[in-house]
Amino acid sequence: MDSRTISLVRTTFKAVVAEDDGPERLARSFYSILFTDYPGIRELFPAAMDAQRDRLLKAIAYVVDRLEEPDKLMPFLAQLGRDHRKYGTTDGHYIAVGNSLIKALRTFSGTEMWNDEVDAAWAEAIGVITETMLGAAKAETSPPVWSGRVVEHQEVLRNLAVIRLQMDQPMSYVAGQYVSVQIPARPRMWRYLSPATPANDRGEIEFHVRAISGGWVSPSIVGHTQIGETWLIGAPLGGLGVPRDPDRAMVMVGCGTGIAPLRAQLMFMATRRANPKVHLFIAGHHPCDLYELESLWQLSITNPWLTITAITESEDNPWWYMGADLGIPPGIELRVGQIGKIVAGYGAWPDRDIQIVGSAPVVQTTKFRMMAAGTPTENIRHDPLF
Ligand SMILES: Cc1cc2nc3c(=O)[nH]c(=O)nc-3n(C[C@H](O)[C@H](O)[C@H](O)COP(=O)(O)OP(=O)(O)OC[C@H]3O[C@@H](n4cnc5c(N)ncnc54)[C@H](O)[C@@H]3O)c2cc1C
Structure with a gap:
């Protein structure tokens, strides 16, 4: 796609979602067109569509934001295509979705913004997305589910x-x-x-x-x-993972269940002979949220490349917590305060590969704090926030 096409797609999308209730209205309109024009498709979706609508918009925004970064976008779309095999999606489904999205956007853009050139730009963008997803799905040999x-x-x-x-x-x-x-x-x-x-x-x-x-x-x-x-x-997705370069030291920040994909990586690394230094920040709102601290501390004892700092935003457990005080294992530093502020307080981490995992607000604020402290954006990785 050339820069003119990308700019037309981005401008129309941003204009539609910038309006009051724009995202909600666009998503509602898209699904009502889809289910009216292609009734057979309804059975692929859940009865309650609220969460579905929210995710659709976030996914389109994610793609539109990355149209100029094909090296990131194409692998993402290919993974999405492989994942979509779980629905039994066909070429016809992709055409239905593409047509309905264009129809919904056209409805909201109005005749002043939507002209033949915009129409052609969207058709091209949807063509590229469809081709990439379908191509990856068809080439995949692993089970669809x-x-x-x-x-x-x-x-x-x-x-x-x-x-x-x-x-x-x-x-x-x-x-x-x-x-x-x-x-x-x-x-x-x-x-x-x-x-x-x-x-x-x-x-x-x-x-x-x-x-x-x-x-x-x-x-x-x-x-x-x-x-x-x-x-x-469904099939695996996402770009987190241990960097190939064994000399590239890492910082991992995991809040709550965000510790899960970091734990998987650390367990994998523990099976290798050589590993880069890793500083893991295991974070939670309350001390009881650090439910994995003990087992990761055990891992750090036998793997000296791993340093762990525990962070909690509150010193106390929630009122409903009746369990024992989990305690902080020896040698682990506990910091109390805002996660991003504490991680960024260590400096810019200029040479580290950084992964942040947690809820969208935690990822966004931690990333923001780190960038403000001088961490290069390109060193920070996180999953899509939807
Ligand atoms: C890449 C990725 C990996 C994930 N991995 C995990 C994981 O390992 N473990 C895990 O528990 N969850 C994980 N999640 C979140 C999970 O996919 C669901 O979004 C979450 O469990 C909520 O689903 P639900 O059906 O209960 O809520 P929904 O019915 O989808 O949403 C109900 C309401 O809660 C809001 N909401 C959704 N998620 C959150 C949140 N985290 N905090 C506050 N409000 C929220 C929604 O906006 C909505 O208003 C992951 C999400 C992503 C994008």
């Missing part, structure tokens, strides 16, 4: 569970990647989760899940998962 039987469900906190599954066949993923998951109690409501263990040829996989208040899926996982039930798991 794995199934996993729950073999263990451990409620670590009232609102957080560790779930272990035995997959029907091993999945090959890079430690640090994430997958989409569907649980039997919530059909068609796929959610992203990050494996907390590296890939293995036994097909074992572990997830750490926090129940989000008012959420459709996570409270059900934490509160109602049954041993023996079967989950579906």
Whole structure:
């Protein structure tokens, strides 16, 4: 795509979403056009569409923002295409989605903004996206979906569970990647989760899940998962992972269940002979959120390349926490305060490969603080925030 095409696509999208309720109205209009013009497609989507609408807009915004960075965008779209095989998507579905999106954008842009040139620019952009996703999906030989039987469900906190599954066949993923998951109690409501263990040829996989208040899926996982039930798991996604260069020291910041993909990488690294220095900041809002501190401290004892600092935003546990004080293992520094401020307080980390994992606000504020302290943006990696 040339710069003119990219600029037209970006300008129209930004103009539509900048209006009052623009994102919400665009998403509603897109789905109503899609389900009216292509009724057969409705069954691929969940009955409750609120979370779906939000994710669609974030995903389009993510793609539009990266049109000028094909080296990042193309691998992302290829992964997305491989992941979409779990829906049984066909060429026809892609055409339906593309046509409906253009129709919805045209409706909201109005005749002044939407002309033939804009129409052609969007058609080209959607063509590139479709071709990349479909091409990757068709070329992939791994299963479109794995199934996993729950073999263990451990409620670590009232609102957080560790779930272990035995997959029907091993999945090959890079430690640090994430997958989409569907649980039997919530059909068609796929959610992203990050494996907390590296890939293995036994097909074992572990997830750490926090129940989000008012959420459709996570409270059900934490509160109602049954041993023996079967989950579906889509193809791996994401660009986190240990850098290939063994001399490139790392900083990892994981807040809450954001520790999961970092733990997977550290476990993988512990099996290698040589590793770069890693400074891990394991963070939580309350001391009880540092549920993985003890096991990661054990890992650091036998792996001197790993340094751990614990951060909590509050000194006290929440009122509902009835468990024992987890304590801070010897040799681990505990800092209390705002996560980004503390990490950035160590300096700019100019030569480090940096990964930040956690909820969107934690990732954004930590990244902002680090950039303000002089950390080069290109050194910071995180998953898409949707
Ligand atoms: C790349 C990636 C990896 C992820 N890995 C994990 C993981 O390993 N473990 C894990 O527990 N979760 C993980 N998540 C989050 C997970 O995918 C779900 O978004 C989360 O569990 C909420 O789903 P839900 O169905 O319960 O809530 P939904 O029904 O989707 O949302 C309900 C409401 O809660 C809001 N909401 C959603 N997430 C949060 C949040 N984190 N904090 C505050 N409000 C929120 C939504 O905006 C919405 O208003 C990951 C997300 C991404 C993008």
